[in-house]
Amino acid sequence: xxxxxxxxxxxxxxxVKVSLVGNPNSGKSTLFNALTGLHQKIANFPGVTxxxxxxxxxxxxxxxxxxxxxxxxxxxxxxxxxxxxPDERIPFEVxxxxxxxxxxxxxxxxxDGTNLKRSxxxxxxxxxxxxxxxLALNMxxxxxxxxxxxxxxxxxxxxxxxxxxxxxxxxxGLEELKQAVISKLHVPENDIFETGPLxxxxxxxxxxxxxxxxDYAALQIAHHRDAISGFHIPQQQKKDIEEAMSTHEFDSIxxxxxxxxxxxxxxHEILQICxxxxxxxxxxxxxxxxxxMIHRFWGYVIFLGILFLIFQxxxxxxxxxxxxxxxxxxxxxxxxxxxxxKGVLNDLLVNGVLAGIGGIVIFIPQIAMLFMFIAxxxxxxxxxRVSFLMDKLxxxxxxxxxxxxxxxxxxxxxxPAIMATRTIGSWKERLITxxxxxxxxxxxxxxxxxxxxxxxxxxxxxxGVFNLQGIVMMSLYxxxxxxxxxxxxxxxxxxxAKERSYFIMEIPVYRMPRWSNIVYSIYEKVRIFLFDAGxxxxxxxxxxxxxxxxxxxxxxxEITQQIEQLSTEQNIDQDALNKLESQRxxxxxAGHLGHLLEPAIKPLGFDWKIGIALVTSFAAREVFVGTxxxxxxxxxxxxxxxxxxxKMQAEINPDTGQxxxxxAVGWSLMIFYAFAMQCMSTLAxxxxxxxGWKWPIMQFFFMSALAYCSSLIIFxxxx
Amino acid sequence: xxxxxxxxxxxxxxxxxIIDSFTDDVMKQKLLEMGCLPGETITVDRFAPFGCPMxxxxxxxxxxxxxxxxxxxxxxxxx
Numbered sequence: 001x002x003x004x005x006x007x008x009x010x011x012x013x014x015x016v017k018v019s020l021v022g023n024p025n026s027g028k029s030t031l032f033n034a035l036t037g038l039h040q041k042i043a044n045f046p047g048v049t050x051x052x053x054x055x056x057x058x059x060x061x062x063x064x065x066x067x068x069x070x071x072x073x074x075x076x077x078x079x080x081x082x083x084x085x086p087d088e089r090i091p092f093e094v095x096x097x098x099x100x101x102x103x104x105x106x107x108x109x110x111x112d113g114t115n116l117k118r119s120x121x122x123x124x125x126x127x128x129x130x131x132x133x134x135l136a137l138n139m140x141x142x143x144x145x146x147x148x149x150x151x152x153x154x155x156x157x158x159x160x161x162x163x164x165x166x167x168x169x170x171x172x173g174l175e176e177l178k179q180a181v182i183s184k185l186h187v188p189e190n191d192i193f194e195t196g197p198l199x200x201x202x203x204x205x206x207x208x209x210x211x212x213x214x215d216y217a218a219l220q221i222a223h224h225r226d227a228i229s230g231f232h233i234p235q236q237q238k239k240d241i242e243e244a245m246s247t248h249e250f251d252s253i254x255x256x257x258x259x260x261x262x263x264x265x266x267x268h269e270i271l272q273i274c275x276x277x278x279x280x281x282x283x284x285x286x287x288x289x290x291x292x293m294i295h296r297f298w299g300y301v302i303f304l305g306i307l308f309l310i311f312q313x314x315x316x317x318x319x320x321x322x323x324x325x326x327x328x329x330x331x332x333x334x335x336x337x338x339x340x341x342k343g344v345l346n347d348l349l350v351n352g353v354l355a356g357i358g359g360i361v362i363f364i365p366q367i368a369m370l371f372m373f374i375a376x377x378x379x380x381x382x383x384x385r386v387s388f389l390m391d392k393l394x395x396x397x398x399x400x401x402x403x404x405x406x407x408x409x410x411x412x413x414x415x416p417a418i419m420a421t422r423t424i425g426s427w428k429e430r431l432i433t434x435x436x437x438x439x440x441x442x443x444x445x446x447x448x449x450x451x452x453x454x455x456x457x458x459x460x461x462x463x464g465v466f467n468l469q470g471i472v473m474m475s476l477y478x479x480x481x482x483x484x485x486x487x488x489x490x491x492x493x494x495x496x497a498k499e500r501s502y503f504i505m506e507i508p509v510y511r512m513p514r515w516s517n518i519v520y521s522i523y524e525k526v527r528i529f530l531f532d533a534g535x536x537x538x539x540x541x542x543x544x545x546x547x548x549x550x551x552x553x554x555x556x557x558e559i560t561q562q563i564e565q566l567s568t569e570q571n572i573d574q575d576a577l578n579k580l581e582s583q584r585x586x587x588x589x590a591g592h593l594g595h596l597l598e599p600a601i602k603p604l605g606f607d608w609k610i611g612i613a614l615v616t617s618f619a620a621r622e623v624f625v626g627t628x629x630x631x632x633x634x635x636x637x638x639x640x641x642x643x644x645x646x647k648m649q650a651e652i653n654p655d656t657g658q659x660x661x662x663x664a665v666g667w668s669l670m671i672f673y674a675f676a677m678q679c680m681s682t683l684a685x686x687x688x689x690x691x692g693w694k695w696p697i698m699q700f701f702f703m704s705a706l707a708y709c710s711s712l713i714i715f716x717x718x719x
Numbered sequence: 720x721x722x723x724x725x726x727x728x729x730x731x732x733x734x735x736x737i738i739d740s741f742t743d744d745v746m747k748q749k750l751l752e753m754g755c756l757p758g759e760t761i762t763v764d765r766f767a768p769f770g771c772p773m774x775x776x777x778x779x780x781x782x783x784x785x786x787x788x789x790x791x792x793x794x795x796x797x798x
Contacts, residue, residue: 080752115779118754253744260751287764296768388783392769401772401783504749504788507774507781 015056015071018181019102021091021126022110023119024077025381025508027138029053031110031168032074033520035178040520052090052102059178068182073102079118081125081220082256086422092227095129096220098210099232106132106185108177113143113150113165116275120159120267121260124192127161128216132185135163136177141170148277155274160188169514187213193263195219198255202248209240219259223252286509290385299389306382310373311474314366314446316467321365329358348545355629356541360534363622366450367443368522370412375521379513383408384505391503397485398492400429401503407433407484410440411477412525414682418689432491434689435699438682439484441477441674444621448673449476451625454645456666480674483706540616541626547590548612548631556587585609585631604672604708605665605715607653614672621678664718668711676707725796727761727775728789734763736794738777743791750792754778761794 022028033040036055053074060067075094076087083089094102107126111119127133143150156163162180166173196203196215199222206218210233221228225245228238292298333354340346377383383405391401402424409417417437424430441449450473457472550556563580585591586608593615594608601611613627625644632647651660677683677700686696724739738757741747755761755777764774764781772785 082748082752084749115754117778118780121752121754253748257744257748257751260748261756264751264754264756290765294765294767294774299768384783388767388772388774391783391785392767392771503772503783503785504746504753505783506753507783509781 015069016106016182017102017104018070018072019091019094019104019107020072020074020110021095021107021122022077023079023112023115023122025506026077026110026112026115026119027168028074028077028110030514030517031108031136031138031166032072033516034168034171034174035070036072040524057178059182061182062175062179070181072108073104078122080122080260082223085424089227092220092224093230095126095131096217096224097231097233098212101232104131106134106181108181109133109135109161110168111135111137113137113139114146114148116148116150117264117267117271120270121263124159124263124267125216127159127188128191128193128195128214129220130187130214130217132187133161134177134180134185135159135161136168136173137163137165138168140165140167140172146277148275151274151276155270158270158274159192160190161185191216193259193266195259198259199248199250202244202250205244205248206241209237209244219255222250223256225252284509286381289510293382294385294389299385303386303389306377308474310370311477312466312470313373314369314473316470318365318369322362325358325362325365329354329361333358347549348542351549352542352545353538355545356538356626357534358629360530360538360622360626363443363447363450364526364530366446367412368526370443370446371522371525372518374409374412375518376513377408378405379511379517381508381510384507387505388507397488398429398432398495399488400424400426400433402505403429403433406437407440407481410437410442412443414438414440414442414679415685418682418685421689428495431495431690431695432488434686435491435695436484436487438677438679438699438703439480439487439675441480442621442679444679445476445673447622447625449473449670451628451645451648452661452666452670455648455661456663476670476674479671483675487702487706540623541629544590544612544616544627544631547593548585548588551584551588551591553587556584559584559587590631603715604711605662605668605719607660610669617673617678618680620680621673624673662719664715667718668715671714672707672711674707675703675710677703723796724793726790727763727784727792727794728773728786730763730794730796732763732765735797736761736763737797739793739795741791742793746788746791753782754780755782755792760797 020028020032032053032055036057040053040055055072055074057070057072058067059070073094075091078088078091080088081092081095083092094100094104095107097103109123109126111123113119123133123135137150137152150165152163152165162183162185164173164177164180166177168174191214194215195218198219202222203215203218206212206221207215210218210221212218221241222245225242228241231238293302333350336354337346337350340349377386386404386408387401389401390404394401394403403421406417406420406424409420414437417440418434421430421433421437424433453469453472457469460468462468462471559580563577563584566577566580586595590612591608594611597611597614598606598608601614606614609628609631612631613624616627617624628648629644632644632651648661649659652658653660653662683696683700686699687693690696725736727736730736738755738759738761740757741750759778762776764776766773767783770786772783773789775782775784775789
């Protein structure tokens with residue numbers, strides 16, 4: 001699944017470009033959602049796969065009523081303008097490259113009122129760039145609760161920017177913030193921390209080359225000498241800067257830490273005047289919860305328990321809406337078949353398009369639920385605890401505590417999961433995480449698992465509470481996870497480390513998940529699944545319909561004629577008709593393709609029909625179900641609509657006279673889908689993230705080989 | 720009385736200390752930005768299972784840091 005732009009009704013008048021800048025966990029996304037609502041689009045920053053969220057908002061001046069259109073870009077959370085990872089590079093580039101397409105007209109700085117010192121560190125850096133800014137002081141409810149008193153007027157005067165206290169979760173202060181954004185903002189005269197003296201002649205030189213207002217922006221340019229070549233400024237200016245840099249001495253590391261220390265000193269002084277904090281040493285409720293949540297034993301028990309509950313819920317609760325969708329589509333198919341005149345068009349619509357759409361829509365409940373749980377875990381702050389708990393274990397496998405989040409997200413979709421590896425600082429750990437993430441069972445496999453489990457695993461209760469099908473489902477996820485760990489372990493030995501790995505991160509306090517954030521997240525993910533993956537699935541469904549309803553040679557035409565003759569008769573011989581239908585499929589283009597593959601996949605227990613599905617699902621796994629729907633509704637058009645599961649269940653293996661889908665075939669197929677690399681989008685993202693074809697090609701071959709061998713063993717043992 | 724300086728990684732759970740200096744430039748910059756400034760007080764909140772990473776409380780937030788990273792932080796233990 002790929003992230004892409006979706007049609008957006010964009011206001012035509014000139015838009016004010018706004019960047020949202022803040023620390024991680026400062027409530028940035030909540031504020032972004034609150035400001036833009038659903039008028040968002042997700043794309044990537046040019047050249048990198050760092051997710052870029054852009055939203056639109058129209059603000060009416062409260063006194064004149066004049067509207068202003070804003071284009072708000074949510075920049076990745078960072079602690080400073082000095083990038084340590086590809087993610088953190090974005091704020092620097094957008095804010096310091098005047099030619100960048102996202103370079104803002106103004107900045108909304110978001111500060112966590114309960115951690116003002118650190119928030120103001122980043123804020124003061126941005127203010128010193130002399131870009132017009134408003135400071136949204138967030139979490140004012142917690143500020144009050146913790147007995148912190150902030151003197152806003154004084155702080156405003158010291159920082160030189162407007163400050164608006166907000167509570168982004170509850171939407172308090174938003175209107176004031178919006179009005180402040182459209183009011184005339186002026187840039188403060190003085191620097192909060194004066195940078196000029198750090199390298200006076202060099203900074204003056206850079207300022208004059210780029211005609212800059214700010215010493216600090218010039219200093220940032222000097223620090224990021226290597227990034228200048230990517231800036232959107234005239235070549236001559238780049239050359240001049242390069243020349244200035246080579247003639248001046250500039251010790252970047254030393255100046256960075258000097259600035260950091262001095263800047264903190266200034267902020268400390270400001271806060272001594274502007275903030276009074278009641279001494280409060282009693283442990284917060286967050287710390288109390290953590291006694292249990294990251295306990296050396298109970299921590300793991302709770303983590304496993306949470307995962308278990310999630311899979312149970314996905315399998316049992318989602319079944320209700322899924323049944324409903326299933327029935328609706330069966331009814332719809334029936335209605336369409338009867339309402340439309342018989343012919344090719346009817347056939348295409350019912351067996352090609354509707355079958356394809358039905359195969360996609362039915363998985364929305366499960367995908368939505370999965371993303372809901374992931375969003376809740378992330379939003380509540382629990383995911384950071386999971387990283388903390390797992391780091392030591394993960395390192396044994398050449399991974400990082402931060403690999404856990406991509407791995408868990410991989411359960412939803414490998415594409416965003418692989419993008420999430422950008423927070424891992426070490427190249428080796430990041431590469432291994434990228435390589436093994438597709439082994440985690442993603443939501444595209446869910447349809448396949450669901451179908452196959454329903455076919456070969458009886459639905460019964462174990463110990464009176466747990467559904468056996470749910471347990472099998474969870475074990476498939478577990479198998480994927482174990483395979484991922486095994487693959488990581490073997491990669492650990494032959495991938496060379498480029499640099500030291502580090503793992504320093506904040507453990508945020510627990511917060512109630514923000515339901516609106518979760519809704520946005522679900523909406524976004526479902527939309528991507530429906531439209532991006534859906535497009536491929538429908539296209540493939542139609543191609544498949546064509547391949548399976550047309551065939552080469554005289555024989556195919558003869559069968560078709562016989563079928564037509566037979567179906568016009570008064571007393572239809574159903575058995576004979578079914579046989580003919582089946583023969584027709586076998587002689588269609590699709591049948592030929594499947595037959596071509598059969599010798600290779602027969603040892604795995606697969607027949608030529610599964611062969612067709614394997615071919616089509618190389619684009620995307622979930623196509624398997626759509627393919628099966630098409631194959632079976634074309635093959636056994638017996639006048640009444642049955643679900644694909646019923647039809648597969650009724651399939652008889654002509655060699656044995658027994659049902660085709662025995663447990664051995666079902667398991668072999670499930671394991672094949674668990675391990676095989678069948679996702680073009682993932683390969684494309686891996687290529688982008690690793691900068692070449694080497695790793696995606698290796699990934700493709702190792703996963704396919706693993707799938708083939710495992711299925712072979714499973715089938716030969718179980719049959 | 721002058722207390723001997725130790726590495727942050729040598730402290731036990733619940734111990735408090737004051738940041739003195741850093742022995743690694745890259746870690747130093749990262750820690751400074753996150754609010755670990757010389758003179759700040761650190762409380763060792765806990766160690767993760769199997770002894771690594773460790774969670775520390777510093778200037779109002781909780782950070783997770785690996786033991787080998789904590790070796791580069793020189794601190795003055797408080798009684």
